[in-house]
Amino acid sequence: MTKHLDDIRSAVAGLHVDRSSGQPARHQPITLLWAMGRAATGRARLLPWKDARPDLKRLLKEYGRPGSDPAPQYPFVALQDSGLWQLDGVMGEVPVARGSKLLPWLNSQNPRGGLEGWVYDLLADDPEARRLVTDDLVSRFFEGEAPHGLLRDALLLGPVFDGFGPVPGVKAGTVFANRAALHRAQVHRPLQGGICGTRENGAESIVVSGGYEDDEDLGDTIIYTGQGGRDERTGQQASDQQLTLGNAALVTSRTAGRPVRVVRGASGDPQHSPASGYRYDGLYLVDDYWSERGQSGHLVWRYRLVKLPNEPLLPVPSLAVPTQPAPTLPVPAGQETLTRVEASFMRIVRSSAVANYVKRAHDFSCQVCGIRLGTPTGAYAEAAHIQGLGRPHNGPDIASNVLCLCPNHHKLFDFGMLVIADDLAITDRSTEQVIGRLREIPAHQIERRFLAYHREHHAPV
Template sequence: MAFVDEVCAEINALRVDQSSGQPARHQPITLLWAIGRAAGGQPRLVPWSDARPALRRLLKDHGRPGSDPAPEYPFVALSRSRLWELDGAAGEVPVARGSGVRRWLDEHSPRGGLEGRLYELMATNLVARRRVVDTLLHRFFDGAEPTLLLGAVHLAAPIFDGFGLVPGIAVGQVFPNRRALFDARVHRQLQAGICGTQERGAESIVVSGGYEDDEDHGDVIIYTGQGGRDERTGQQVKDQELTLGNAALVTSLTTGTPIRVVRGANGEPAHSPVSGLRYDGLFRVEDYWCDHGQAGHLVWRYRLVQIADTQLPDQPLRAMLPVPEGEETPSRLEATIRRIVRSTAVADYVKRIHDFTCQVCGIRLATPTGAYAEAAHIRALGRPHSGPDVAANVLCLCPNHHTLFDFGMLSIADDRSITDESTGVSLGPLREKPAHQIDPAHLAYHRAHHAQLRRDN
C-alpha cells in the first residue's frame, strides 16, 4: 500500500485557495469526479470540451457557497501535482489564474484525467479507492455532509456504520497484516483483539492463538476476553475486568448484533489460514461467563456461534400433542456450518401447553397470524452449559421476560416463586400446567450461574 500512502500525501499537499478561511473545493471535487469515472470503467482522459459542463455543474452544486464554479482552474492546476495528467497540450501550461486559462484550454482542447497508475488503482482496488476518497473528504470536506456529492460522482456506497458485513469485502478474504485489515475496515484496531465500545457493542474480534484459554471449534468459538497479560511474555498474570472490549462483547449479547470474526495464522490449525489473517464472516455472542483460566487468574469467556445462512425446516406437530422425547444431548446436523439442532417439537409443545401465555406475567400476545410466545431454555444448550433440549428445561415466556430471564434478571426458586433480581421484588409464582413438569435441577443451575456472574461483576 506504499503507493496509496504517496497518493494520500500528495492530496494533503495540494495547494488550494484559502482566502475565505476554508480550503476551496475545486480540485478535490474534480479528483472525486475522475475517481468516480475510474470506478465506473469510463475512459481515463476526457476532452476539455466534455469535462467542462460536467465539472461546472458539480462545482456549482457542491462547491463552497459564493465561490465561482470555474472548472478551468482545477482542470489545469491539478497538472502541477502527480495526481493529474494533461494530454495534447502544446507548450507550457499556464498558471491557473485569470481569463487566459479558459482561452488556452479552448485553443488547445487538451484531455485531462488521473495519472495512469492512479487511474488503474482507483478502477480495480476498492480498498485503496475508499482510502483515497476518505482522505479527500477529511482534508477538504471536514464537517460537511458529502452524501449528495458522492452520489453525483457515482461514488456513493452502502452506508457502513462499522457493524456487520463490510461493503466490498468477501468472506474468506485473506489480509497480509493488521494494517491491511484496518484499511479495509474489517477490524478497526491495529493491536487490540476486540474492536468496539461498551455503549455500541463489539464490531469485530481477532482469533489468533494469543490467549491460551481460547477454543476454536469452527462454527463455535469460546473466546477469551482482553486484559491481564504480560506484554513481554504473553502470559496471563492478573484477573481480567469487565471493561472496554470485554464489556463491548456483553453489549453485543444484549443487542444481538453480529460480530465479524477474523482468524490469524497462529490460531487453531484446523480452522485458521496458513498465513496472514482471514475474514471468516459473522458470529453472534450467545453467552458469557467468568472462569479461572489455565494460569489460575479470572478471565471472561464468550461463546460465539456462527450465523447460519440456511435454516432447518420446522418439524410438524402431532395432533394430540404427546410429550416429545427431545434430546438429552442435542445432536449436530451438517449444513453449511454445524450448529446445535433445537427440537421444534419441544418448543411448540411447551408453548401450546401454556396456550402461548407467558409463565411469568400471564400475557398472551395476539398477532395477525396467531398468538406469539417464545421457548426459553433454562439451562442453555451450548458449551459450557450443555443443557438438554427437553420440555423439562424449557419455559414459555413473552419476549421481554425471555430476555430478562436469559440475562439472569429473573430467578425462579424451587418453590416456583419468581424474583426480580434488579429490585429484589417478588413477582409471584410461576404459572404452571400439570402436563409440563420443570426439572428443579435446571432452575438451580440457572440461579447459581447468574449469581456467580453478579458476584464477578
C-alpha cells in the same frame, strides 16, 4: 478501448510531482480524482477555474500531505503536461506552474480545466476502468493508507461504509500480512485490541488468535473469551473481566442481532487458522453470552459466535393452535444427547414435541407474568431453554429444562436479566428486586440444577 486505458494508466505512472518534502506531493492525484468523480457522476467535463478552486482547495487542505500548501492553481495548470488534462479558453502563454504569476493569470483569464475528452468519456462509461485508475493513484500516492474520505468526497465511492457487516470489496478468505493491513482495509481497525466496537453500537469485528486460554475454536462455532484482566507479561488471566468496552459491545451485538466480522490469526487453533498473517473469515452472529470462572479461576465473559451461511436464515416463530391445559398429556422423552445434522453448517435439531408440550401444559401463559398472547391463528408463547443447548452449555432438550415464556420475558431470561432461585423467586437484575415467583404446575416441574446453571452463568457470586 484497452489501449486508451493503458495510456491513462501509463500517464498516471509517469506523473511528475514535487518531491521536495521527501515524499511525492498529492496535488495532482487529488485533482485527477476530483475530475474522475465528475466523470463518474455525469457532471461537466470542463469547469472554470474560479468554480473549481474552492472544491480543490478544500480537498488539498484535508487530504494533502501534512504541512503542504493547499494551492490548487499548481495542479490545475501542471496537469497539462500529463496528457490527461485540458485547459480551454487560454489566451497567450501559460505561466510556469510554480511561478508567482500563475494565480493572478488564472484569476484574470479564468480558463476552464478538466480531463481530456477521451479520458473523460472512457472513465465516465467504464466503472472497471475507473476503479483501476483510482487504484493506481491510491497505491502510488497514498501508500499504506486507505483514503476513503477523499474518494467519498470526490464522489468515487458509494454510501459510506459504517464499519458494520461485510467490508465493500473484501471477500471472506482474504489474508492480510499484519494488523496494519487489517486496519487499512477496515476489516479490523484496532492495531492491538481483539474487539472493535462500543457498548452503544455493538461490535464491528473480533480477532481470534489464541490470546486467551479459555477460547475454543470449532470452526463454524467459536467460544470466544472477552477482553481484559490478562497479565501482558505472562499472557495469563490475572483478574476478573468487566462487562465494559469490547465485552459490552459484543452483548449489544447479541441484543441487536448484528453480525460481527471474524478474523483469525496464525497463532490460533491450527485446524482453523491461517499459516501466517490474518484471515478474514466472514460474518458470525453472537448467539449467546455468559460469565463463568475460567481456567485461571478468574471471572471471564464468554460468547458463542455462530457462522452465518451465505444467505442468513431468519428464525420463524412457531404459532400453535390453542388448546385447553393438558396435565394428563404424556411428557415427551426429549433428548439427553442432541442430534446434529450437517448442512452448510452444524445445526442443533430441537424437539418440537418438548416445546409444544410445555406451552400447552401452561395454556400458552407466561410462567413469569401470566400473560397469554392471542393472535389471529391462536395463542402464542415461546419455549426457553434454561441451560442452553449449544456448546459449551450442552443442556438437554427435555421438558424440565424448558420454560413457557412471553417474548419479552424470554429475551430478558436469555440475556440474564432475570434469574430464578431454587424457591422460584424471580429477581430482576436491572433493579436487584424480586418481582415474583415462577409459576410451576404438577404437569411441568423444573429441575433446580438447570436454574442453578443459569444463575452461575449470569449472576456469578
